[in-house]
Amino acid sequence: MVFDYIDGAAGYGLGDELNQQAIREMRLQTRILIDVENRSIKKSIFGMDCRLPFGISPMGMCNLSCPGADLILARFAAEHNIPIGASTAASTSLESIGKAAGGNAWFQLYFGGDEDVCDELINRAEQAGYDTLIFTVDVPEVGRRPRELRHGFKMPFKIGPRQFLDFALHPQWSINSLRSGAPQLANFDGTNSAFDRTRSRAGVSWAYLDRIRKRWKGKLVVKGVLHAGDAKRLVEHGVDGIQVSSHGGRQLDSVQCAILALANIRNAIGEDVPLIYDSGIRTGEDICKAYALGADFVMLGRPLLFAMAAGGEKGLHQLGDVIAQETSIALAQMGLNDINQLDSTVLL
Numbered sequence: 001m002v003f004d005y006i007d008g009a010a011g012y013g014l015g016d017e018l019n020q021q022a023i024r025e026m027r028l029q030t031r032i033l034i035d036v037e038n039r040s041i042k043k044s045i046f047g048m049d050c051r052l053p054f055g056i057s058p059m060g061m062c063n064l065s066c067p068g069a070d071l072i073l074a075r076f077a078a079e080h081n082i083p084i085g086a087s088t089a090a091s092t093s094l095e096s097i098g099k100a101a102g103g104n105a106w107f108q109l110y111f112g113g114d115e116d117v118c119d120e121l122i123n124r125a126e127q128a129g130y131d132t133l134i135f136t137v138d139v140p141e142v143g144r145r146p147r148e149l150r151h152g153f154k155m156p157f158k159i160g161p162r163q164f165l166d167f168a169l170h171p172q173w174s175i176n177s178l179r180s181g182a183p184q185l186a187n188f189d190g191t192n193s194a195f196d197r198t199r200s201r202a203g204v205s206w207a208y209l210d211r212i213r214k215r216w217k218g219k220l221v222v223k224g225v226l227h228a229g230d231a232k233r234l235v236e237h238g239v240d241g242i243q244v245s246s247h248g249g250r251q252l253d254s255v256q257c258a259i260l261a262l263a264n265i266r267n268a269i270g271e272d273v274p275l276i277y278d279s280g281i282r283t284g285e286d287i288c289k290a291y292a293l294g295a296d297f298v299m300l301g302r303p304l305l306f307a308m309a310a311g312g313e314k315g316l317h318q319l320g321d322v323i324a325q326e327t328s329i330a331l332a333q334m335g336l337n338d339i340n341q342l343d344s345t346v347l348l
């Protein structure tokens with residue numbers, strides 16, 4: 001059930017699959033006899049000098065992947081000075097994630113249907129010292145994910161006979177999780193009305209974005225953008241960054257390829273507005289392609305959870321090392337010394 005929650009997507013999973021395929025099919029131009037002995041894979045975003053070329057996209061209920069996953073990710077973000085999205089639906093409170101991430105956490109807001117609950121979350125994020133808010137807007141209704149439905153996956157976590165059998169068949173996960181307690185929606189620990197992940201957010205409008213823009217004094221990133229016209233309008237409404245994303249194909253099976261939308265949006269809005277990209281990035285070469293298509297920063301989702309599910313904190317560090325190495329090798333092959341030199345000329 002947990003694997004299907006993390007790995008799953010809307011419908012047949014084609015939105016996720018076709019995007020990954022589109023990224024994989026892109027070819028990179030190699031160059032020869034250029035001294036590429038000293039290479040840098042450092043990127044910066046909103047004044048943060050990141051030691052890795054990717055950040056951590058916001059994900060709910062990460063502790064399902066392994067106990068303490070949110071804090072493992074937060075420590076990783078602090079160590080490498082990279083951003084981590086702390087989800088509204090996180091399994092660790094935004095205060096604890098913010099503290100462990102040492103100022104690198106960005107709070108991700110879902111409008112849960114109640115403006116007071118959102119205001120309270122924004123107040124808490126502000127008090128906890130967050131300076132960047134990611135407002136996710138690509139979930140007007142939660143996508144139907146058959147793999148989750150099949151198992152009766154619910155948040156808050158519910159254990160019925162079916163789940164009990166599933167846990168019995170995965171004793172290692174179950175014993176570890178039992179020891180540390182079943183993951184909860186930690187931002188809603190009895191202090192405010194419960195968050196319903198499946199609740200409609202269809203009422204969220206441009207007017208609500210304006211309300212948030214007025215309220216939030218820090219950086220505001222809008223996540224889940226695929227239409228160039230929407231991106232232009234977001235700039236007019238004063239956002240500081242746009243996260244181009246198809247939510248890893250978790251919302252709409254027939255969704256367009258996010259990686260192609262990235263290039264369109266970059267062309268439409270010019271060079272000045274920071275574009276963050278996520279969806280379908282699996283390797284260092286994928287990261288290079290997203291930067292070549294105009295991203296200012298790249299975020300990863302599922303691979304981080306898989307790394308922790310397989311190897312805990314050590315697994316996450318191993319993944320970080322592999323991706324850093326792959327990125328650096330790809331730069332060498334392209335005859336580049338610095339990841340910031342990537343542009344459309346490397347794409348065939």
Ligand SMILES: Cc1cc2nc3c(=O)[nH]c(=O)nc-3n(C[C@H](O)[C@H](O)[C@H](O)COP(=O)(O)O)c2cc1C
Binds near residue numbers: 007280281303
């Ligand atoms: C288990 C899981 C939970 C997620 N929860 C959230 C969330 O709470 N808020 C949000 O904005 N995006 C959420 N996302 C989407 C990610 O931020 C990101 O857009 C997506 O995972 C990127 O695609 P990738 O998994 O192919 O890298 C979630 C993704 C996964 C896999």
